[in-house]
Amino acid sequence: MLALYTHRLLIPVGISLISVMSYAEDTSSRQSFDLSSRMVYSDVDDSLGFMHAFGIDYHKVVSNAQGDIGTLTAQLYVTRIDNLFPHPPFFDDKHDTELVTRIFNFNYTGLGKNLPNIKVGHIELPFGSEYRINTNGTLLQYTHPMNLGPKADWGVSINKQNASIDYEVSLTTGGGQSFRPDDASSYVLTGYIGTSSHHDFHYGFSFNQSKINQVERENYAVDVAYYEGLWGFSAEWLLGEKNDVNYQQSFTEINWRSPDEKQLYYLQLRLQRQFSDWSRQDLMLGTRYHFHRDLVLSAMLTYQEVQNTVQLSAQLRWRF
Numbered sequence: 193m194l195a196l197y198t199h200r201l202l203i204p205v206g207i208s209l210i211s212v213m214s215y216a217e218d219t220s221s222r223q224s225f226d227l228s229s230r231m232v233y234s235d236v237d238d239s240l241g242f243m244h245a246f247g248i249d250y251h252k253v254v255s256n257a258q259g260d261i262g263t264l265t266a267q268l269y270v271t272r273i274d275n276l277f278p279h280p281p282f283f284d285d286k287h288d289t290e291l292v293t294r295i296f297n298f299n300y301t302g303l304g305k306n307l308p309n310i311k312v313g314h315i316e317l318p319f320g321s322e323y324r325i326n327t328n329g330t331l332l333q334y335t336h337p338m339n340l341g342p343k344a345d346w347g348v349s350i351n352k353q354n355a356s357i358d359y360e361v362s363l364t365t366g367g368g369q370s371f372r373p374d375d376a377s378s379y380v381l382t383g384y385i386g387t388s389s390h391h392d393f394h395y396g397f398s399f400n401q402s403k404i405n406q407v408e409r410e411n412y413a414v415d416v417a418y419y420e421g422l423w424g425f426s427a428e429w430l431l432g433e434k435n436d437v438n439y440q441q442s443f444t445e446i447n448w449r450s451p452d453e454k455q456l457y458y459l460q461l462r463l464q465r466q467f468s469d470w471s472r473q474d475l476m477l478g479t480r481y482h483f484h485r486d487l488v489l490s491a492m493l494t495y496q497e498v499q500n501t502v503q504l505s506a507q508l509r510w511r512f
Contacts, residue, residue, distance in 0.1 A: 221252035226269070228329060228509040232276060235502045241276030241286070245269045245329070249511070261302035262309075267294035267328065282369040293369060295344060296330045299351070300421065308350040316344045318351070318360035318384035319398045321415045321428045321443065331478060331490045331505050335443050339411050340431060341404050342368035345380055357395070359385040364403040376407045392419045409434050422449050439466040456480040473497040486511045
């Protein structure tokens with residue numbers, strides 16, 4: 193039933209917002225081309241895989257005579273993988289090329305400061321620590337793919353950010369990259385509410401309920417973050433259920449930035465318990481270095497203790 197409502201809502205809301213945009217004046221836009229090359233080494237089968245991406249990152253603030261009425265965001269990438277396994281599910285196999293939609297939505301803000309915004313399109317799911325941090329196209333990741341399935345999905349949301357609170361609730365199709373999922377009954381309902389991320393200390397609560405291709409999930413999480421000088425600390429605690437199997441998970445990160453913000457170092461720990469046993473104990477150590485504002489080199493080492501595997505990733509990214 194939720195899947196049916198999602199499709200019924202998405203089409204008319206999208207048409208309405210496009211109509212509004214067609215009568216609005218273009219007042220502000222920015223765009224960047226984005227080129228990246230990533231290498232992934234795994235000791236499981238002594239394999240070396242690659243991911244190359246080239247795309248556009250476009251942002252446009254739309255206004256009319258009364259002021260700003262919304263923001264259009266479009267991130268579209270031609271992405272090639274070679275000998276990459278495991279790989280994101282929207283690739284057919286370990287050698288494939290796809291047009292990948294990272295984010296593609298319009299956030300309508302014209303209802304006023306006391307009413308929510310309406311976002312329609314390809315939306316990053318509002319859940320956990322990752323809701324506060326832009327990780328698209330970076331090695332630095334959190335828990336979206338493991339706990340939710342898709343990181344972003346086609347649908348609608350209501351959202352608001354102000355001086356005291358951030359919130360967003362989304363209803364999406366469950367198709368991930370595809371507007372229409374393989375299973376017509378698929379849906380994803382996700383929500384986040386928390387204190388403003390503009391503060392050095394903030395916290396939030398998340399929920400997620402979904403059915404995607406007969407896989408049912410239900411998750412509830414609490415996240416906190418604290419920043420002191422050049423140091424940052426964040427943590428997330430989650431209770432989840434996947435196809436009637438319960439699990440608990442914790443995710444912790446501590447990071448340090450150089451005073452000129454050219455260097456970032458971080459340490460992450462992910463623990464997951466299922467059936468009273470540790471199903472995951474992952475340690476991630478990463479770094480990021482800005483040669484200048486638009487050229488970034490990143491590296492990350494991942495050790496999975498339960499699986500006894502090591503993965504090394506490196507990426508060079510140039511935005512121009």
